[in-house]
Amino acid sequence: MQVEAPVITLDGPGGAGKGTVSTLLAERLGWQFLDSGALYRLTALAAMNHAIDMTNESGLAVVAEHLDVSFLQNDGRTVIMLENDDVTESIRSEKVGSNASKVAAFSRVRDALLKRQRAFAVMPGLVADGRDMGTVVFTQAELKIFMTATSDERARRRVAQLLASGVNADFEQVKADIEERDERDMNRKTAPLVPAEDAIELDTTEMPIEAVVRFIEQEAKARGLMS
Known part of the structure; x- marks a missing residue:
């Protein structure tokens, strides 16, 4: 009988620190790590590369269903490949991030990526970073x-990251x-950005x-998830 792997979810808006915290946590626990936002960014970038409009839900869903992506480990860092191109840095641009938020508003795109995300939950456990991981x-x-911070602080962190x-x-x-x-993430009809009822807000x-x-x-x- 398959044992269900334990999962820790970290949700919240961009700039709250989820990526850094979840990466460190996964390393310390020795668990799998899922950056769900990367999948939406990759879908957005693939759509941009193929000149698919960000309002074309059907076209975006096809891109999500056939996403040619791989995550490679290289000297302690994760290299993200899209259609055989290294896009580790390019998916972090402001333009791709903005389009990823638009892409994520479509239920057909989210459905296409749902199974792929759940497949990351394998033993010994998973730390999942995103906006609807817990909900x-x-x-x-x-x-x-559910991690958050003021918009001023999140902007400060992002500017520092870009300058670096x-x-x-x-x-x-x-x-x-x-x-x-x-505003867009919190008010979308499909999987809006909100804390799960049983989440700890931080x-x-x-x-x-x-x-x-x-x-x-x-x-x-x-909770008995680690010694």
Whole structure:
């Protein structure tokens, strides 16, 4: 009989720190890691590459169903390949992120990616990062965290990230983009961005990354998910 793998979900808006925290947590636990947002970004980028409009739900669903993607490990980092091209950096652009939010609003696209996401839940366990991991994809998860932070703080973090990558960024524009995406994600009809009823809500505005990771580790230990 197949044993159901334990799952920890980390949901919340962009810039709350989910990606960094979930990656560190998965490494410490020795569990699988799912960056669900990458799948939506990859779908958006593939659609952009094939000149499919972001309002074309049928076309976007076909792209999601036939997504040619692979995640490769290389010297301690994950390399993301789309149609044999390394897109690890390009999927993190603001344009792709904005289009990923539009793509994610379509139920047919979400349905196409649902099975692929659930397949990541294998032993010894899974840390899943996204926007509807606890509310839709892994409703049975033993521990659900909903991370957030003020839009000012999330914009500050994003600008710092872009500058570190050698990309100039305007704080006010980045903040406006974040707030626009929040509005779209929270008010979409399909799987809106909301905390699961049994999620722990965690404001990371003034919390260092290590403090967030320790908090989640303590919650995981309390539930018998780690020693």
